[in-house]
Amino acid sequence: MIDAHTHIGRVKSWSRRLIGTVEAGLRDLLEYVESEKLEKVVLLPVAKSYLDIGEDIVKTDGVLKAYFLHPDKIIPFCAFNPEDEGLREKIREAVGNGCRGFGEHKVETRIDNEHNISLFRICGEHGLPVLIHIDNRFNPDFEGFKKVVSRVEETVFIVHGPGWWAQISSGKTEETYPKGKISEPGEAVRILKEYRNVYADISAFSGLNAISRDRDFGRRFLIEMSSKLIYGTDFPCINPEGLQFGPDRSHISMLESYNLDEDALEKITRGNILKILKPD
Numbered sequence: 001m002i003d004a005h006t007h008i009g010r011v012k013s014w015s016r017r018l019i020g021t022v023e024a025g026l027r028d029l030l031e032y033v034e035s036e037k038l039e040k041v042v043l044l045p046v047a048k049s050y051l052d053i054g055e056d057i058v059k060t061d062g063v064l065k066a067y068f069l070h071p072d073k074i075i076p077f078c079a080f081n082p083e084d085e086g087l088r089e090k091i092r093e094a095v096g097n098g099c100r101g102f103g104e105h106k107v108e109t110r111i112d113n114e115h116n117i118s119l120f121r122i123c124g125e126h127g128l129p130v131l132i133h134i135d136n137r138f139n140p141d142f143e144g145f146k147k148v149v150s151r152v153e154e155t156v157f158i159v160h161g162p163g164w165w166a167q168i169s170s171g172k173t174e175e176t177y178p179k180g181k182i183s184e185p186g187e188a189v190r191i192l193k194e195y196r197n198v199y200a201d202i203s204a205f206s207g208l209n210a211i212s213r214d215r216d217f218g219r220r221f222l223i224e225m226s227s228k229l230i231y232g233t234d235f236p237c238i239n240p241e242g243l244q245f246g247p248d249r250s251h252i253s254m255l256e257s258y259n260l261d262e263d264a265l266e267k268i269t270r271g272n273i274l275k276i277l278k279p280d
């Protein structure tokens with residue numbers, strides 16, 4: 001299995017049972033890889049720290065350092081601010097150093113602004129899939145993402161976050177983590193079906209909640225979309241119970257609980273991400 005969504009650095013706990021921040025370094029990440037017998041992890045930097053929420057995730061240079069030390073275990077991505085000078089050159093250099101994707105893209109501008117669009121195009125030219133987080137603060141909003149996917153068809157996107165996963169069900173909602181039965185599939189399902197270049201990762205609480213809120217729907221969704229879904233946890237983030245994604249096994253236990261056939265499970269936990277990464 002490959003955990004396609006991990007970080008090192010400091011993250012805020014959003015759990016009411018664990019107050020404060022959690023810090024995980026390279027050694028902690030490798031301990032997690034070892035204990036879960038993972039084949040590899042995708043290590044995601046972010047371009048910027050958000051100290052107001054206690055978040056200080058390692059940047060591209062830190063991810064590359066980890067990769068150079070453990071090239072057999074770590075698949076490095078790069079992340080830069082879309083408004084950076086010399087962006088094209090920075091991405092070229094990161095690719096030269098071994099980066100195989102872009103993200104986690106987490107900026108406070110609208111997802112469909114022109115700087116983002118040109119960034120996504122540069123990534124496409126290099127064959128880098130772009131991993132995007134969508135919520136009310138970062139890369140808002142879902143309507144903007146719909147514009148992005150129709151304008152940038154040559155780039156592969158891996159999308160996640162509350163702003164994406166709330167749309168698994170049709171209709172507007174103000175809730176970050178909507179619960180309950182899904183009577184009609186939402187726009188996220190339509191996009192996964194219609195756009196060959198859009199994938200979704202099931203990491204963090206948003207992915208977990210979306211696929212487990214209605215178990216009948218969740219199972220059908222996993223089977224039908226098994227070529228478009230990607231296993232990831234968002235290690236070292238903290239789940240609502242105060243446990244840590246990854247070592248808490250919540251995502252993998254959820255997948256296992258659905259008794260998928262071997263082929264579907266293999267694609268979600270390994271095959272799909274390997275297919276869309278920039279080749280080694």
Ligand SMILES: [Zn+2]
Nearest residue numbers: 005007104234
């Ligand atoms: Zn993340």
